[in-house]
Amino acid sequence: MAFSSAVPAGERLPVTVLTGYLGAGKTTLLNRILTHEHGLKVAVIVNEFGEVGIDNQLVIDADEEIFEMNNGCICCTVRGDLIRIIGNLMKRRDRFDHLVIETTGLADPAPVIQTFFVDEDLRDELRLDAVVTLVDLKHVEQHWDTEEVQEQLAFADVLVLNKSDLVDESALLAIERRVRAINPVARMLTSENADVPMQHLLGVEAFELERALSLDPGFLVDEHAHEHDDAVGSLALVEERPMDLDKLGSWISDLVSSRGPDLFRMKGIIQLAGKNERYVLQSVHMLIDGDFDRPWKLGERRRTEFVIIGRDLDADGLRAGFHACVA
Amino acid sequence: MAQAAPLVRELLCGDLQQPITALAWSADGEFLAIASAGGELLLLDFRAGCEELLRGDHDNSLDVIGFSADGQFLMAAGQGGEVLLWELGGTGVRPLAMDPMPLGCGWIDAAAWQPGGQLLSVAAGREVRLWDGGSRQWREQPLTMPGTIQALTWSADGVQLAASCHGELVLWQPCLDTPLDPPLRHAIGSAGLALAFSRLGHHLACGLLDRSLLLWPQECQGQPWQFSGFPAKVRQLAWSDQPGRLAPLLASASAEAVILWTQVQQGSKAWQPEPLLWHEKRVNALAFAPGSTLLASASSDATVALWDGRGRLMQPIEGQGAGFNSLAWRRDGRHLAAGDAQGRWWLWPVSVPVRERQRSSAGSGFG
Numbered sequence: 001m002a003f004s005s006a007v008p009a010g011e012r013l014p015v016t017v018l019t020g021y022l023g024a025g026k027t028t029l030l031n032r033i034l035t036h037e038h039g040l041k042v043a044v045i046v047n048e049f050g051e052v053g054i055d056n057q058l059v060i061d062a063d064e065e066i067f068e069m070n071n072g073c074i075c076c077t078v079r080g081d082l083i084r085i086i087g088n089l090m091k092r093r094d095r096f097d098h099l100v101i102e103t104t105g106l107a108d109p110a111p112v113i114q115t116f117f118v119d120e121d122l123r124d125e126l127r128l129d130a131v132v133t134l135v136d137l138k139h140v141e142q143h144w145d146t147e148e149v150q151e152q153l154a155f156a157d158v159l160v161l162n163k164s165d166l167v168d169e170s171a172l173l174a175i176e177r178r179v180r181a182i183n184p185v186a187r188m189l190t191s192e193n194a195d196v197p198m199q200h201l202l203g204v205e206a207f208e209l210e211r212a213l214s215l216d217p218g219f220l221v222d223e224h225a226h227e228h229d230d231a232v233g234s235l236a237l238v239e240e241r242p243m244d245l246d247k248l249g250s251w252i253s254d255l256v257s258s259r260g261p262d263l264f265r266m267k268g269i270i271q272l273a274g275k276n277e278r279y280v281l282q283s284v285h286m287l288i289d290g291d292f293d294r295p296w297k298l299g300e301r302r303r304t305e306f307v308i309i310g311r312d313l314d315a316d317g318l319r320a321g322f323h324a325c326v327a
Numbered sequence: 328m329a330q331a332a333p334l335v336r337e338l339l340c341g342d343l344q345q346p347i348t349a350l351a352w353s354a355d356g357e358f359l360a361i362a363s364a365g366g367e368l369l370l371l372d373f374r375a376g377c378e379e380l381l382r383g384d385h386d387n388s389l390d391v392i393g394f395s396a397d398g399q400f401l402m403a404a405g406q407g408g409e410v411l412l413w414e415l416g417g418t419g420v421r422p423l424a425m426d427p428m429p430l431g432c433g434w435i436d437a438a439a440w441q442p443g444g445q446l447l448s449v450a451a452g453r454e455v456r457l458w459d460g461g462s463r464q465w466r467e468q469p470l471t472m473p474g475t476i477q478a479l480t481w482s483a484d485g486v487q488l489a490a491s492c493h494g495e496l497v498l499w500q501p502c503l504d505t506p507l508d509p510p511l512r513h514a515i516g517s518a519g520l521a522l523a524f525s526r527l528g529h530h531l532a533c534g535l536l537d538r539s540l541l542l543w544p545q546e547c548q549g550q551p552w553q554f555s556g557f558p559a560k561v562r563q564l565a566w567s568d569q570p571g572r573l574a575p576l577l578a579s580a581s582a583e584a585v586i587l588w589t590q591v592q593q594g595s596k597a598w599q600p601e602p603l604l605w606h607e608k609r610v611n612a613l614a615f616a617p618g619s620t621l622l623a624s625a626s627s628d629a630t631v632a633l634w635d636g637r638g639r640l641m642q643p644i645e646g647q648g649a650g651f652n653s654l655a656w657r658r659d660g661r662h663l664a665a666g667d668a669q670g671r672w673w674l675w676p677v678s679v680p681v682r683e684r685q686r687s688s689a690g691s692g693f694g
Contacts, residue, residue: 058386060406061433063452065475067493067518069537080493080518081475083536085434088390088406091346091364091652091668120559120582121609 005123009208012127013090015099016202017112019152020134021143022105025162029134029194029201030102034059038198041096045085047104058096060085064104066111069118074108075260075286078115083122090125098202099126106148109133109155110264110285117287130157130204133186134194137175138166144178150232153179154264154309155284156186157206165192182232185267185307207282232264235313237306237322242273244327251321252281252288259310260286268306271296273327281306339674341378343367345388347666348405350655353394357418359655359664360401361672362389368403368411369672375419382411390436395460396443396485404435410449410458428465430456437479444485446501450476455490457501470499470510477518478533483526487547489533491519496533498547513551515541525566525575532577534561540579542588542598552598557581565613567620567636573597576636578622580610585624587638601638606630612653616660619683623663625651631665635683647671 005012020026033042043058067080082101089099103112109131116128133156136143143149153159159179164172176188187204189196248270256263263285270279270290281290296302308318345365352359359371366385371378382389382403389405394415401413401422409429413422432452440447445460454469455476474492481488488499496519499510517537524531531543531551539555559582567576573590580586585603608627615622620636627650633641649669656663660679666672 063433063475065493067536069517080536084436084475084477088388088434088436091348092388095345 005127007124009127009205012125013093013097013099014129014203014205015101015116015126016129016204017109017131018100018102018134019107019109019131019155020105020160020162021136021140021146021149021152023139024105024134024136025160025194026102026105026134029132029160029162029196030100032194033100033198033201036198038202040098040202042098042100042202043089043096045082045099045101047102047107058089060089064107073261074110075114075256076118077111078118079111082112082115083119086122086126090121093125098129108148108151110151113155113284114287117284128207129202130206131155132158132160132201134160134162135175135179137161137163137172140175150182150311151264153182154232156183157204158201159183159186159188160194160196161188161190162194163192164190182234183309184234184236185265185309232309232311233313234307234309235315235318237304237308237319239271239304239306239323239326241326242271243304243325245270245272245279247325247327249290251325252283255318255321256283256286256288262311262313263308264311265309266307269304270306271302271304338676341369341672343369343670343672345670346668347652347670347672348388348390349392350653350664350666350672351392351394352655352657352664353398353415354396354658355398356657356659356662358394358398358401358415359657359674360392360394360403361664361666362392362403362405363670364388364390365670366405366407368392370401370413370422372418377419379421381413381422381424390434391438393438393440393447395440395445395447397445397460400440400447400460402438402440402447404438404449406434408433408435410435410438410447428458437476439479439481441481441488442483442485444502446485448479448481448488448490448501450479450490452476453492455479455488455497455499466501470497470501472497474518477520478522480522480524482524482529484529487524487529489522489524489531491515491522491533493518493536496522496541498531520560520562521564523564523566523577525577526568527570527575530566530574530577532564532566532579534564534579534581536560538581540564542577545574554598554600558584559609563610563613565615565622567615567622568617569615569620569636576615576620576622578603578613578615578624580613580624583608583610583626583628585610585613585622585632585634587622587634603632603634603638603640605632605640605643608650611651612665614654614656614663616656616663616677616679616683617658618660619679621660621677621679621683623654623656623665625654625665627651627668629667631663633677635680641680644675646673 065081070076266283268281277292280293343363345363349362361369366387368382387407392403403411409427412425430451437450447458457466496513517535519533521534533541538557541551543551563580577588583606587601606626612625622634631644649667
């Protein structure tokens with residue numbers, strides 16, 4: 001299933017999904033978003049009612065409700081409460097220009113993300129701007145093994161390492177390395193009291209294909225898997241030779257149909273044989289989107305870079321499958 | 328009814344500040360209530376020839392409104408999670424606002440008065456709550472469902488209440504049920520988004536999120552028919568109050584497609600669908616004119632279309648370029664109210680063709 005909409009991105013309302021484990025600072029960040037002079041009229045959907053309360057701002061309470069669309073597969077779950085509430089809210093479309101959705105600390109972000117691509121109304125009326133995940137630097141070590149924390153890290157487009165004033169430099173670096181091993185593609189910010197520049201949170205357009213990749217240039221120097229004890233990890237793949245789109249397409253569709261629930265996100269810039277344009281590709285579980293984006297620039301290093309974030313990744317098998325897609 | 332007709336001889340329209348979300352006529356057709364996404368509530372009193380803004384400068388959307396069957400109360404609910412009631416003293420009398428009743432359940436977008444009775448049913452999160460207009464109290468035992476209630480409707484005789492959520496559809500007889508006679512719970516494969524009982528024959532239709540439609544036979548007996556393959560979620564349903572050869576006509580809306588369903592036989596291939604193609608964008612409301620088979624459909628494409636009982640487009644009506652959100656026929660079947668996404672409400676006098684009405688004289692005596 002592709003996740004692009006027929007409606008141009010500029011006409012759709014941008015949505016930021018805010019995740020983070022209990023106590024990571026989501027409410028503090030929400031209050032910053034609501035009070036910050038960014039000139040945007042922001043509507044907020046929260047799960048813990050009463051903690052966020054700013055006059056003249058649209059704050060709506062939602063009761064997290066998962067709809068399983070098909071046999072209970074994680075790839076087909078959506079948030080039913082969001083479909084209903086955003087449906088009501090969109091009648092007042094002109095009253096706000098950005099929507100922020102706070103998830104509970106124990107939530108898997110996937111159903112929220114999928115809601116915006118699977119639901120026919122939301123897909124045409126909204127666009128997912130970015131998934132922002134807050135990490136509690138002081139306490140994350142205690143929760144590291146929870147599935148929720150790893151999923152929240154894996155799905156992030158922006159990672160905010162919060163409470164940097166409460167840890168020393170070496171602890172910060174250790175956590176940063178560990179977070180990077182799970183998610184090498186997210187933009188990483190460090191903050192005290194969730195104080196981060198708004199332009200790095202709102203209007204990020206992480207789900208627009210042309211912005212899909214903001215890879216750390218150092219990360220892809222060599223192809224490698226990030227070895228760690230964590231079940232969730234990432235694999236970066238690089239191929240200098242041009243690829244074949246048909247081979248790549250069938251490899252990816254086979255991959256998501258067999259491993260979809262374990263593949264959280266994939267992002268890639270593809271060099272295709274005989275094409276002067278880059279092909280960009282991204283996925284969320286079983287939702288895949290790909291398109292040509294722009295011609296390769298003069299002097300730009302023409303090669304394919306592909307990142308897979310998932311659970312229990314079989315690095316050798318994935319590497320073999322990937323390289324077999326060479327034209 | 329006859330004396331009221333001249334009051335709306337001409338097309339009427341007016342504006343609220345925000346998109347119209349709901350319209351409701353009183354049973355006697357003397358009052359029309361109009362609600363907006365900004366929380367405005369306007370009451371038009373046709374006999375007195377006046378209008379009153381019952382609620383003005385609020386910023387909490389109202390999404391569902393309705394008059395009690397006896398015309399004593401007007402209800403409104405929405406984003407604020409509270410039920411608002413006004414006591415009506417008849418034409419020319421200023422409505423009296425009662426104290427708001429917060430239910431602590433988040434956004435309320437489904438509520439309905441019992442036809443011929445005094446119960447108000449409200450979908451409050453995962454509970455159906457009942458307020459009794461006679462005792463002016465909430466009934467003690469709400470009906471609990473496994474998910475947030477998406478739709479709620481009464482049967483025409485006011486005996487049966489249907490409610491749906493993700494995974495379940497419940498049929499409840501709140502005035503009859505005893506612990507020995509519990510509500511009937513049907514498992515459904517998706518979320519029921521729209522519910523409608525037919526006035527004649529007591530069929531029940533349920534439109535689902537998974538692009539399908541469930542249709543229970545007469546008296547809701549037996550297994551439902553299931554129709555899938557809709558282009559999108561089935562979000563609107565309407566039954567004609569006129570008798571058909573078997574069941575009355577049913578209309579469904581899914582994305583921009585309206586489908587008219589006719590029951591042609593019993594058994595498996597019982598229903599014949601007739602697609603009504605005209606709208607270019609999502610259809611947001613459907614309503615048959617009382618006493619006829621004339622169907623009105625309102626769309627985001629800024630038109631309201633009028634169709635005859637065979638699915639032929641009789642007349643498209645254009646507004647001011649904004650999508651239409653809601654529709655309500657006056658009970659005389661001669662006046663159609665509509666509300667659009669810019670806050671304008673319209674009232675059109677409609678001359679129903681004789682052919683669409685003649686069935687009513689041959690029918691079973693309704694009207």
